[in-house]
Amino acid sequence: EEQLVESGGNLVQPGGSLRLSCAATGFISSNYDITWVRQAPGKGLEWISFISSSGSTTYYADSVKGRFTISRDNANNSAYLQMNGLRADDTALYYCARRKPLGGTLALDCWGQGTMVAVSS
Amino acid sequence: DIQMTQSPSSLSASVGDRVTITCRASESIRNSLNWYQQQPGKAPKVLIYATSTLQSGVPSRFSGSGSGTDFTLTISSLQPEDLATYYCHQTYTLPWTFGQGTKVEIK
Numbered sequence: 001e002e003q004l005v006e007s008g009g010n011l012v013q014p015g016g017s018l019r020l021s022c023a024a025t026g027f028i029s030s031n032y033d034i035t036w037v038r039q040a041p042g043k044g045l046e047w048i049s050f051i052s053s054s055g056s057t058t059y060y061a062d063s064v065k066g067r068f069t070i071s072r073d074n075a076n077n078s079a080y081l082q083m084n085g086l087r088a089d090d091t092a093l094y095y096c097a098r099r100k101p102l103g104g105t106l107a108l109d110c111w112g113q114g115t116m117v118a119v120s121s
Numbered sequence: 122d123i124q125m126t127q128s129p130s131s132l133s134a135s136v137g138d139r140v141t142i143t144c145r146a147s148e149s150i151r152n153s154l155n156w157y158q159q160q161p162g163k164a165p166k167v168l169i170y171a172t173s174t175l176q177s178g179v180p181s182r183f184s185g186s187g188s189g190t191d192f193t194l195t196i197s198s199l200q201p202e203d204l205a206t207y208y209c210h211q212t213y214t215l216p217w218t219f220g221q222g223t224k225v226e227i228k
Contacts, residue, residue, distance in 0.1 A: 035217075037165075045157075045165065045208055047217040061216050095164055103171030105153040106212040111164040 002026040002110050004096050009115030012086055020081040020115055022096030027110075030054075030074035033099035035108060036081050038092035038117075046092075050099065051079060064090075086119045093117075123147050123211055127220035135228045140196040142223045144209035149189045153213035156185055156194045159222075160205045168207075169194065201227055 008020040022034060036049045049070040050059045058070050067086075072079040079096060093116050097108035124147040134140050144154065152172040157165040167176045169185040172192060182197045196203055204227050209220040 107170040
């Protein structure tokens with residue numbers, strides 16, 4: 001079964017750092033782009049970052065640009081999100097998802113279960 | 122950034138009812154529109170991609186239509202397991218953006 005499993009979420013103080021991991025099982029993650037999407041408590045979905053299959057291309061939403069860094073280790077079938085300068089409004093459930101070409105467009109066809117990040121003093 | 126606006130924000134319908142959710146993009150996204158279902162306490166899952174193509178395993182009561190800026194998700198006969206929040210999502214250009222969600226409740 002193709003799965004993504006996130007880990008690394010925690011309670012952290014404002015200004016602190018966390019590194020989230022996204023491990024792929026059941027498929028070769030190096031064949032796919034990976035994205036991170038977050039969901040604040042009781043709110044909707046927000047796309048925040050993308051990394052290409054090779055790792056050569058990355059994009060960030062303005063809300064995290066300059067503070068978050070996405071990376072991947074294809075040898076270990078994993079992707080990561082380094083989060084620095086955390087703020088209260090970064091509190092959310094963080095999902096990693098596989099980006100797949102479907103029907104001439106792109107969709108997120110495989111999601112992890114999410115890892116919770118809480119930023120509070 | 123392309124803004125995605127869904128309506129309604131929530132709805133309540135009876136089992137067997139036909140349900141329609143609309144999504145409007147602030148500019149043309151051609152057919153680069155996907156729909157996701159998020160059941161309570163679960164991760165989202167893709168229902169429909171490229172506006173109208175049903176993802177494998179999704180019941181045929183779900184359908185999508187539209188193009189350009191206006192899109193629709195239809196549930197032809199609402200079932201109890203359709204209790205969820207539904208999101209539209211454009212992948213035409215970065216940053217990808219989601220609609221704010223439509224919460225579907227069962228009467």
